[in-house]
Amino acid sequence: MAAINKEGILAGKVAVVTGASRGIGEAVAIRYAMEGAKVVISARTVEEGDHALPGSINAVTRKINDAGGQALAVQCDLAKPDDRERLIKTTEECFGPVDILCNNAAITYFMPVAKFTENRFKLMIEVQVYAPFHLSQMVIPGMREKGAGWIINVSSHAALHPKLDQAAIGAGGTVYGMCKAALERFTTGLASELYRDNIAVNVIAPGLVATPGVVHHKLINESNKDMATPVEHMAEACLRLSHAPAQELSGRITYANDMMKEFDLTAADLLA
Secondary structure (H helix, E strand, O other): OOOOOOOOOOOOOOEEEEEEOOOHHHHHHHHHOOOOOEEEEEEEOOOOOOOOOOOHHHHHHHHHHOOOOOOEEEEOOOOOOHHHHHHHHHHHHHHOOEEEEEOOOOOOOOOOOOOOHHHHHHHHHHHHHHHHHHHHHHHHHHHHHHHHEEEEEEEEEHHOOOOOOOOOOOOOOHHHHHHHHHHHHHHHHHHHHHHHOOEEEEEOOOOOOHHHHHHHOOOOOOOOHHOOOOOOHHHHHHHHOOOOOOOOOOOEEEHEEEEEOOOOOOOOOOOO
């Protein structure tokens, strides 16, 4: 039965998870909390009904706190620098310096390059590339002072180069793939920079997970539904990337299924 273990492997750690109102972000945040972390639940959606998709930061926070964990909801639009700065400042004021940063949030438009508008392009770059960069900049000093830290960036198979006769995520996934490719290169570069500081930086792609957003974009169909990855696997893989020393596990471009196999992980049930 899913429960909070206050003496778990993340006891005393402070974690920030973006895009945590639903889907992968929610699952990762809950899994961190189940291992004793103090978790900041961040996204734009504060209450149910504020977004067309189900889920909210207050709902996730209540789920964790009602189970005996420690969670704090902080609304944040990652497209806004002031919101990003407020997210880290609030976290530090309430829980202390950040030990774990999981950059999961994304905003995505699927359309061919010929029809892609400048404002949507810039928004995707801001949220999916610059926001993780900026948030990392803000948490690095605290991690260096503590002598350890973990940054996990959530990518996608879309970062892989498509074949000429294969559309990038159906039709219109080129910009999305470009953002994720940039995030992966940022990850390996930052991992190299921070290796001697014992700060691990990794990037992980979930595979195909039936999150509300994936369902909304109709990315799961009859031809690929059997390949779907349980969201619990992504949560377990992210947990594994969030406590090992950088000398053991850093600079990875990895995938949830590969992590489950390599480390012989068994996905825990999440808080209902």
